[in-house]
Each structure stands twice: as structure tokens, then as C-alpha cells.
Amino acid sequence: MTAPAQDFHTRVEKALRDPQLKIALERTTGNARRKRAAAVAAWPDFEAARAAACAIKDHAIEHMATYLEMFENNARASGAQVHWARDAGEASRIVIDLCKASGAKVVTRSKSMLGEEIGLPHALAEAGLRRVETDLAEHIIQLAGETPSHIIWPAAHRTREDVAKLFDQYHHEKPEGHDVVSMVASARKELRADFFTAEVGISGANFLVAETGAICTITNEGNAELTTTPPRVHIVTAGIEKIVASTEHALQLTRLLVRSATGADLTQYTTFHCGPKRAGDRDGPEEFHIVLVDHGRTRMLAEMPEMLRCLRCGACLNHCVVYRAIGGHAYGGAYPGPMGSVLTPVFDGLEQSRDLPAACTLNGQCKQVCPVDIPLPTLLRHWRARSFRAGHEPKAVSLAITIWAFFAARPRLYRMAQAAALPALRLFAKGGWISSLPLGSGWTATRDFPKPPRQSFLAAIRKGATR
Amino acid sequence: MSAREKIFAAIRKARPERATPAEIGAQAQACSEAMKRTLPALDQDDLAALFTARASSEKVGASVERVATLADLPPAVARYVASNNLAPDFALQPDPRLKNLAWGELSPGAPLRADSALAVGIALCGVAETGSLVFHSSPEAPTLYDFLPLHHLVALDAKSLVLRLENYAAFAQRLAIPRNVNLVTGASGTTDIEGVLARGAHGPGRLHIVIFD
Ligand code: SF4
Numbered sequence: 001m002t003a004p005a006q007d008f009h010t011r012v013e014k015a016l017r018d019p020q021l022k023i024a025l026e027r028t029t030g031n032a033r034r035k036r037a038a039a040v041a042a043w044p045d046f047e048a049a050r051a052a053a054c055a056i057k058d059h060a061i062e063h064m065a066t067y068l069e070m071f072e073n074n075a076r077a078s079g080a081q082v083h084w085a086r087d088a089g090e091a092s093r094i095v096i097d098l099c100k101a102s103g104a105k106v107v108t109r110s111k112s113m114l115g116e117e118i119g120l121p122h123a124l125a126e127a128g129l130r131r132v133e134t135d136l137a138e139h140i141i142q143l144a145g146e147t148p149s150h151i152i153w154p155a156a157h158r159t160r161e162d163v164a165k166l167f168d169q170y171h172h173e174k175p176e177g178h179d180v181v182s183m184v185a186s187a188r189k190e191l192r193a194d195f196f197t198a199e200v201g202i203s204g205a206n207f208l209v210a211e212t213g214a215i216c217t218i219t220n221e222g223n224a225e226l227t228t229t230p231p232r233v234h235i236v237t238a239g240i241e242k243i244v245a246s247t248e249h250a251l252q253l254t255r256l257l258v259r260s261a262t263g264a265d266l267t268q269y270t271t272f273h274c275g276p277k278r279a280g281d282r283d284g285p286e287e288f289h290i291v292l293v294d295h296g297r298t299r300m301l302a303e304m305p306e307m308l309r310c311l312r313c314g315a316c317l318n319h320c321v322v323y324r325a326i327g328g329h330a331y332g333g334a335y336p337g338p339m340g341s342v343l344t345p346v347f348d349g350l351e352q353s354r355d356l357p358a359a360c361t362l363n364g365q366c367k368q369v370c371p372v373d374i375p376l377p378t379l380l381r382h383w384r385a386r387s388f389r390a391g392h393e394p395k396a397v398s399l400a401i402t403i404w405a406f407f408a409a410r411p412r413l414y415r416m417a418q419a420a421a422l423p424a425l426r427l428f429a430k431g432g433w434i435s436s437l438p439l440g441s442g443w444t445a446t447r448d449f450p451k452p453p454r455q456s457f458l459a460a461i462r463k464g465a466t467r
Numbered sequence: 468m469s470a471r472e473k474i475f476a477a478i479r480k481a482r483p484e485r486a487t488p489a490e491i492g493a494q495a496q497a498c499s500e501a502m503k504r505t506l507p508a509l510d511q512d513d514l515a516a517l518f519t520a521r522a523s524s525e526k527v528g529a530s531v532e533r534v535a536t537l538a539d540l541p542p543a544v545a546r547y548v549a550s551n552n553l554a555p556d557f558a559l560q561p562d563p564r565l566k567n568l569a570w571g572e573l574s575p576g577a578p579l580r581a582d583s584a585l586a587v588g589i590a591l592c593g594v595a596e597t598g599s600l601v602f603h604s605s606p607e608a609p610t611l612y613d614f615l616p617l618h619h620l621v622a623l624d625a626k627s628l629v630l631r632l633e634n635y636a637a638f639a640q641r642l643a644i645p646r647n648v649n650l651v652t653g654a655s656g657t658t659d660i661e662g663v664l665a666r667g668a669h670g671p672g673r674l675h676i677v678i679f680d
Contacts, residue, residue: 024661031662045505052502059498063491065478078644084471136668137659153659160660184657184665191669192581212644222655222670225614229647240474245495248636252502255632264526266597268655268670272648280606282561284646294470298477305481 008332008355015326021157025327028156029318035263036315036369043259053256054373057309060210060244064301067210067243068292074213078275080288085118088347091293092123095202095235098289099129102233104199110217110224111135112204113151113312114237114293116334117347120202132194134223136187143170149328151335152261152314157327191223201227201285203273205238206257206311207250208292214274215242215290216250218258220267228273234285236273241297241308247272253311256371260313296346304379307342309372316366316376322359331356338366338376345383354392357383418456425452503633514595514628515678521598522676527653528666529598529674533625536679540622541570543677544587547620548573551673553585558616560588562607565622579615586616592627594635599652600676601635603645610647619654619671625680 015021040046060067072082085091099107107129109115124131133142137155141148143166148154155163164178167186175186203224205215215236217224228234244250251270258264277284300308317323317337328336333344333353341356357380366376387393388401407414428434429451453460468476486494510517515533522529534543548555559565559575565587566575579586588608590600600621604610613619629635639648655670666672 028662031658043505043507045507049502049505052498052505055501056498059494062482063484063486064482065475066484066488066491068475068478078646084469084474086470086473090470134669135659136657140659153662155659158660160663163660180660180663180665183660184668188667188669195669196581214644214648220655221657221659221668222614223668225610225647225649226669229610229614240478245491246499246636247639248499248633249495251632251636252499262658264652265521266599266650266652268651268653270599270650270652274644274646274648276646278646281604281646282606282609283611284604292474294474294477298474298481301478301481 008330008359011330011332012326012359015330020159020162021327022325024157024159024162025324027159028150028153029324032152032262032314032318036260036318037263039259039263039265049256050371050373053253053371054309056244056249056253057311057372060249061241061301061305061308063245064240064243067245068208068240070210071208071213071243072292074210075275075290076213078213078288079278080213080275080290083289083291085291085293085295087295088118088293091118091237091291091295092120094291095120095237096123096127096129098233098235099124099127099200102199102287104129104233106130106132106194106198107200107202108132108134108194108198108227108231109138109202110204110219110227111138111154112202112237113148113334114204114239115202116148117239118237118293118295120237132191132198134191134195134227135219136184136221136223139187139191140166143167147329147334149336150314150317151312151337151339152317157329195226196230198227198231200233200235201229201231202235202237203228205236205242205290207253208238208240208243208290209245209247209250209272210243211246212272212274214247214272216254217269217271217273218254218267219269219271220262222269225269225271228285229283231285233287233289234273234276236288236290238290238292239297240292240294241300241310257311257313260311260315260369260371300346304342304346304382306374307339307346307379309374310339310343311372312339313371315369315371319365319369321361321363321365326359338380339374342376342379342383350383350387350390351392354383354387357381357387415456415458419459422452422455426454499633506631509596509630511630514630515625517595517630518593518598518623518628519678521595522653524598527598528656529653529676531676531678533678537564537622537624538568539679540565540587540677541568541573544620545571545573547618547675548585551618553618557585557587558583558612560586560608560612562589565589579609579612581615583616585618585620586612587620587622588612589622590624590627592629592635592638593623594630594632594650595628596631597650597652599650602647602649602651603642604647604649605645610649613649613651614655614670616671617667618673618675620675620677621651623676623678625678
């Protein structure tokens with residue numbers, strides 16, 4: 001279960017009434033969109049590259065069993081211990097048992113969305129372990145007692161003013177100033193000692209490389225290596241869909257992943273980890289564990305294999321008009337935005353999360369920016385259709401759709417009904433927009449409806465009217 | 468059935484393997500080749516110039532200088548120490564090529580610590596396309612030298628430069644697989660507050676590269 005059983009509509013209303021949220025989201029996603037656009041513009045064949053990236057992931061998915069077996073054998077040969085988990089609970093239990101076996105009291109963690117997906121923060125707290133989030137954004141939201149609201153920028157909902165308040169309140173040494181640089185320096189000081197106190201460091205993985213048995217992390221702060229190198233035990237949690245054939249494929253995908261996420265060519269640190277400390281090594285973990293997690297992925301292999309291509313770059317969030325208006329928390333699951341609306345029903349069940357695929361304008365922006373060309377709008381429509389067929393839609397919605405379908409299948413009747421409705425709707429308009437409608441307040445409370453034209457498009461064409 | 472067996476059974480049911488290892492290998496190769504055909508052209512005549520341009524670009528933000536030979540590294544370090552008001556003692560990556568240099572007034576014997584001001588190291592190779600330094604961990608190249616100091620100064624052999632990430636992957640295939648491969652592209656940084664870049668998050672705040680021939 002990744003989403004709390006709270007009403008989606010309540011969360012959305014709360015988000016839409018928060019002007020600070022809108023400012024914070026626009027600053028982060030606006031920066032991301034501009035930088036991605038510049039990076040893509042510098043790669044003339046980017047469209048062909050997306051197709052090639054798609055083929056690289058599809059190849060790994062097509063031969064998933066072969067490559068996972070190869071990965072496991074190579075990882076074991078390097079001294080790594082490989083564990084398998086069917087679901088979130090099993091994955092968390094394996095991690096907690098490993099922590100307990102190592103006698104850990106303090107655990108450092110570098111940002112991993114899979115960790116959020118399997119509920120690891122909660123499981124660590126329940127086990128009485130002190131969890132130290134070392135990624136800056138994760139540190140911010142840990143201080144605020146929140147969950148991530150973006151898969152690349154977990155604190156995208158927080159303005160610099162919010163962060164200043166949190167650091168002033170919680171840091172042992174207050175930041176020297178409230179500019180971004182001073183606050184980053186303050187976090188560096190605050191977390192330094194914990195990197196060396198922790199007995200266990202937990203990371204995710206961006207790729208599992210079959211050819212070598214290494215796992216790859218792509219980060220920028222340096223916290224990941226400080227999380228995985230000094231502690232005695234390094235635990236990796238990764239979804240089985242992260243498998244790729246080779247180091248070359250991993251690096252080729254990284255080119256698109258990073259450009260789509262932050263607009264850089266590479267992030268500061270692209271790191272491959274292969275097994276524990278070796279003879280003569282001065283640093284590195286003594287134990288290296290990899291927990292490979294299914295949690296719905298083998299079901300997706302049959303139902304929506306395209307989604308297994310997802311590189312978790314976040315571009316679809318940054319370009320989504322809905323995400324930009326409501327932010328990540330409103331979605332309720334571990335993954336927000338278009339990709340989250342496709343994934344959350346897999347993890348939590350469609351009945352629980354049917355509102356997510358419904359909250360989409362189907363404008364197709366997400367698919368256009370996706371580095372592996374995932375047909376997100378098609379997958380969202382797939383969930384909508386399934387929800388309707390399974391009878392999860394509220395009665396009023398089902399009834400409305402059934403009535404609409406009746407007219408839609410009878411074009412003459414449809415046009416007559418439309419001709420009657422248009423002038424009536426126009427009565428509610430003020431200056432080109434309708435801001436309140438009887439029975440439609442749910443829609444108009446936070447948005448306006450454009451005043452409809454006098455006659456329908458078809459009617460206008462038929463009359464040969466130009467306007 | 469164990470979790471492992473159940474997961475493999477589910478995968479094989481959805482995607483039974485029908486190809487031979489040779490066929491799979493050929494497909495993987497074709498995928499890499501298709502990607503290579505989309506890459507923007509790069510000027511391959513002077514890899515050191517290409518590397519320098521990328522590494523010192525605003526996006527990557529490293530500083531780069533060129534010297535004649537590795538023997539010129541100590542004076543380069545001395546200049547860096549002076550211009551950044553650093554103490555003359557620093558942590559030296561335990562690589563024999565570095566240990567054997569004549570360090571003069573400098574004292575390269577400082578232990579690496581959580582708050583080391585400066586560490587001096589040497590890269591295995593560099594990737595010109597991205598301005599990245601590559602390190603393979605070993606007793607002579609511990610991982611933490613790249614992450615703990617505030618200033619990281621790295622010597623890079625111009626002859627070790629490769630054009631693209633694919634060239635590095637091909638080169639690495641001929642070497643033993645190290646515990647850590649670190650591709651380092653610029654000094655540590657974060658955009659976690661409002662998407663604005665700030666340098667020196669948890670890793671080095673400054674990266675200085677000395678290319679030698
Ligand atoms: S669906 Fe595509 S755009 Fe969205 S996070 Fe995944 S890879 Fe990125």
C-alpha cells in the first residue's frame with residue numbers, strides 16, 4: 001500500500017488553496033523544463049535516440065529472466081548476497097532483518113524511490129532504528145515529517161523560505177544565511193558525523209548490470225557514496241525492471257535519463273558498485289546485499305510492459321499541467337504525476353486509486369517528453385476503462401457516461417441535444433468565462449469554464465460560416 | 468516455492484526465453500549500435516581540448532589546467548594551494564605514480580579525514596564527451612578520496628582520454644571489474660532547493676583537473 005486511504009479530492013482541494021505550493025512547484029519544475037529543453041535542443045537526433053533507448057529497455061525486458069539470472073550469478077561471484085522479495089512487506093522485512101543481524105542502531109539512506117514504494121522509512125522507524133536521510137531534499141522532508149512530493153526533487157513543494165525555517169529550528173548550528181549556498185553548507189555540517197556513525201547504509205539502484213553483476217547509482221551530491229562506503233553493511237533495494245544487459249547500455253540510457261531529469265549531460269556521480277570490500281581495500285562495506293523486488297512488476301510484464309521501461313526521470317511530472325497545479329502529495333502514492341497515476345493502481349489496487357488515472361487532461365505532453373516513449377495517456381485510459389468495467393466508478397459518473405454513450409452512438413440526436421444545450425450554457429457566462437454552474441460547482445470552484453460558442457463546430461461548417 | 472522461484476516462474480510465463488545466448492548478444496549489440504547512430508558529432512582530433520571545454524563548461528564547473536608531464540604536478544598543486552589559501556599538507560591518493568613525485572615544500576602525508584581540505588589524486592581515464600573523470604577503486608585508489616575533501620585536485624593523463632561513454636565501456640570490458648567505478652563529472656552539487664544549483668553539497672565543492680602528457 002503506497003497511498004493512504006484518504007480522499008483524493010480533499011487532498012487536491014487543499015493543494016489548490018495553497019498559494020505557496022504553486023510558487024514552489026513553478027520554481028522547481030520551471031527550472032527543470034527550461035534545462036531539459038536546452039539539453040534536447042543540443043541533440044538533433046533526440047527523437048531517434050528516444051526510440052533507441054526504448055529498444056534498449058525493451059530488449060532487457062524481453063529477456064528479463066535470462067539477464068536477471070546472469071546478474072545474480074555475477075553479483076554472487078563478486079561477493080554480493082542477493083535476496084528476492086515478492087512484495088513490499090517481504091522486501092522491508094529482509095532489509096530490517098539484515099539491519100538487526102548487523103546490530104545497527106543508525107542507518108543512513110541515500111534517496112531511493114523504491115524504498116518509499118516498499119514503505120522502508122516506516123519499517124525502519126518501527127524497528128527502532130534511527131534513520132538518517134542524507135540527500136538534501138530527503139533531509140528537508142525528514143525534518144518536516146513529510147514524504148517526497150517529486151521523484152527527482154522530493155522537496156519540490158518547499159520554498160527556500162520554508163527550508164530556512166526548518167534548518168533554523170532543527171540544525172545544531174543554524175545556517176549562516178538564508179541563501180541556498182549557506183543552507184546547503186549547513187546541511188553538510190549537520191550530516192557529516194552520521195555518515196561515519198551508521199552501521200548500515202541503504203541505497204537504491206538506477207540500473208542492475210547483467211554483464212558485471214554491478215548496480216549503478218546516479219546522483220549529484222556525493223551523499224550516496226558517503227552512505228554506501230563507510231558503513232560495515234551496504235544494502236541495495238531495487239525493482240527487477242532495473243535490469244540492463246551491459247555497462248554500455250546503462251551508460252547509453254543514463255545520457256537520456258539525466259538530460260530528461262535535470263538537463264545535464266551526466267550528473268556529478270555515476271557510480272557502479274560491485275560486491276563488498278576486497279583484499280587490500282582501504283574502504284568499502286564488508287557486506288554487500290542486493291534485495292530484488294517484484295511488487296507487481298511481473299504482473300505489469302503481462303498487463304502493461306511499456307511501463308517497465310520507466311527510468312524514473314521525472315520529466316512527465318515537470319511537464320504535467322495537473323502535477324504543476326496540485327503537487328505530489330495530492331496523489332497520495334509514492335510516485336506522483338503521470339507515471340505515478342499509472343503505477344499506484346498496480347501497487348494499491350485500482351479500486352483504491354481510480355481517481356488518479358481520472359485526474360488527467362490527456363494532453364499527451366508526458367508521452368512527448370518521456371525518454372523511453374512510454375504511452376502514458378494510453379495506459380491511463382486503460383485504467384479508466386478497467387475501472388468503468390469493474391464498476392468502480394460512482395453511480396452518477398457511470399450514469400452520465402451511459403447517457404452520453406447513448407447520444408454519442410446516435411449522431412442526429414447528439415447534435416439536437418447539443419444545439420439545445422449551448423445557448424443555455426451561454427447564459428451563465430461572464431466575459432467569456434463561466435465561473436459557476438448549477439450542479440457543476442465541483443468543477444467551477446477552482447477553475448473557470450470557457451464560454452461555449454453560439455453553435456457547434458459541425459453546425460458552423462455545415463452553414464459555411466467562417467466564425 | 469521460494470520467492471525467487473515464484474518471481475522467475477512469473478517472468479518466464481510472461482516472457483518465455485526463445486532466443487539463444489548468441490542471438491541475445493547480437494540483439495544487444497544492435498541496440499547499442501542504433502543508439503550510437505543518433506549521437507551528435509564530436510570533434511575527435513583533440514580529445515584534451517574537447518575534455519577541457521566540457522569539464523570547464525558552466526554545467527560541469529570544474530577548473531582545468533595543462534602541464535607538460537606528471538612531474539609538473541607538485542608545482543601545480545603548490546599554485547592551487549597558494550591561490551586558495553590552503554595549508555600545505557594534504558591527503559594523497561596512495562598511487563605509486565603520485566607518491567614518487569618530488570613534493571618539495573608540500574607535505575602530502577596528511578591522513579584522509581571527514582573534513583580534509585584537500586586531496587590530490589589521479590584518474591584512471593577521462594571521457595571527453597562529458598568531461599568526466601573515471602576512477603576504479605583499488606588499494607591504490609580508495610573511493611573516499613573522491614568524496615571527502617572540500618577541494619579535489621586530480622591528475623589526468625591526456626593519453627588516457629576516450630571520446631565517448633561507449634569507448635569507456637569497451638575499455639572497461641578489458642579490465643577486471645572493480646568494486647567501485649566512479650565517473651566524476653564536476654564538483655558535488657545540488658538543485659534540491661527550488662531547482663537552483665549550489666556547489667559543495669556532501670562531496671568536494673571544488674574540482675581542479677591537471678592534464679599532463
Ligand atoms: S514515465 Fe517516462 S517521463 Fe515519466 S518518469 Fe518514467 S521515464 Fe521519465
